[in-house]
Amino acid sequence: MEPTSLVIVGIIVIALAVASLKRFDLSHVIVLSNLGIFFIILFSNKFLIFNDLAMQPQDIGNGTAVYTVFTSMFVHYDFAHVIGNMLFLFFLGNPLETRIGKGRFALVYFVSGIVGSMMAALYFIIIEPAPAIFMMGASGAISGVVGTFLVLYPRDEIPMFVGPIFLPRVPIWVSALSWVILGIFLVLLLPSNVSWQAHLGGFIAGMLIGLVLGRRVEVEIRKESAPRDYSKLEALATTPQLKNALENIRDEAHKDVREVWLEYFAEHSQCPKCGGKMKYRKDHLICQCGEVIEIW
Numbered sequence: 001m002e003p004t005s006l007v008i009v010g011i012i013v014i015a016l017a018v019a020s021l022k023r024f025d026l027s028h029v030i031v032l033s034n035l036g037i038f039f040i041i042l043f044s045n046k047f048l049i050f051n052d053l054a055m056q057p058q059d060i061g062n063g064t065a066v067y068t069v070f071t072s073m074f075v076h077y078d079f080a081h082v083i084g085n086m087l088f089l090f091f092l093g094n095p096l097e098t099r100i101g102k103g104r105f106a107l108v109y110f111v112s113g114i115v116g117s118m119m120a121a122l123y124f125i126i127i128e129p130a131p132a133i134f135m136m137g138a139s140g141a142i143s144g145v146v147g148t149f150l151v152l153y154p155r156d157e158i159p160m161f162v163g164p165i166f167l168p169r170v171p172i173w174v175s176a177l178s179w180v181i182l183g184i185f186l187v188l189l190l191p192s193n194v195s196w197q198a199h200l201g202g203f204i205a206g207m208l209i210g211l212v213l214g215r216r217v218e219v220e221i222r223k224e225s226a227p228r229d230y231s232k233l234e235a236l237a238t239t240p241q242l243k244n245a246l247e248n249i250r251d252e253a254h255k256d257v258r259e260v261w262l263e264y265f266a267e268h269s270q271c272p273k274c275g276g277k278m279k280y281r282k283d284h285l286i287c288q289c290g291e292v293i294e295i296w
Contacts, residue, residue, distance in 0.1 A: 005052035027093030054136040057124035075136040112144020112202040119201030140202030147206025150176040236269040
């Protein structure tokens with residue numbers, strides 16, 4: 001593997017490690033890492049990098065370089081390719097990640113991207129064999145984001161570019177329709193190097209994941225709207241600081257701020273069973289000894 005390719009792999013690993021930190025959004029990290037990788041490719045021998053990191057269907061068919069199913073999501077051919085994908089991801093990705101959480105967003109993005117890549121690879125292995133072709137880009141993964149967003153939040157509105165025109169509020173179904181038309185139907189009708197197979201595979205995968213997540217999201221919404229029983233925390237509020245924190249927890253209307261107070265309360269309270277430190281985890285105070293206090 002070329003040294004520059006190894007550097008790009010290192011950037012991908014570091015980016016994902018950074019994205020695992022609570023303060024960073026995965027969608028933003030993916031956008032920045034893709035742009036950074038593109039500029040590295042721009043000033044390097046891109047065909048050597050494509051040979052290492054872009055997906056080649058014949059390699060997938062031979063069982064070699066299978067890792068490119070993943071790395072190809074971070075490699076783009078030219079400026080229009082990377083900017084078009086990253087703009088869509090920027091405006092769609094973060095709103096979806098905010099709603100479903102970083103872990104689920106990662107599931108949607110990467111599984112859809114891999115499914116899209118595999119569908120494209122199988123097409124060029126079985127239906128239209130191609131001896132040498134590079135496949136790259138985040139289109140399959142972004143198609144999955146579009147599909148999941150459409151299933152879970154069909155009435156939401158997001159900002160969107162239509163060519164050079166910026167529209168601050170566009171229904172998600174319009175955004176999804178435009179992506180499908182541009183990524184699948186126009187590619188089928190007009191000569192293009194765009195992989196409609198990856199778009200279609202990613203979109204279908206995203207919709208299916210959205211259907212599965214939808215049930216869990218509904219349960220969580222009902223759970224979130226249910227009243228909390230903070231009386232269980234009264235026995236743990238043994239200091240003035242903890243009593244004050246408990247009052248703030250009860251009075252706080254904003255979920256994120258309330259979560260911070262709950263984390264503070266857990267960290268400064270003692271387990272009623274063993275006297276050890278507690279940790280807050282999604283409506284539960286948990287101790288290493290196995291003690292669990294539910295607050296809903």
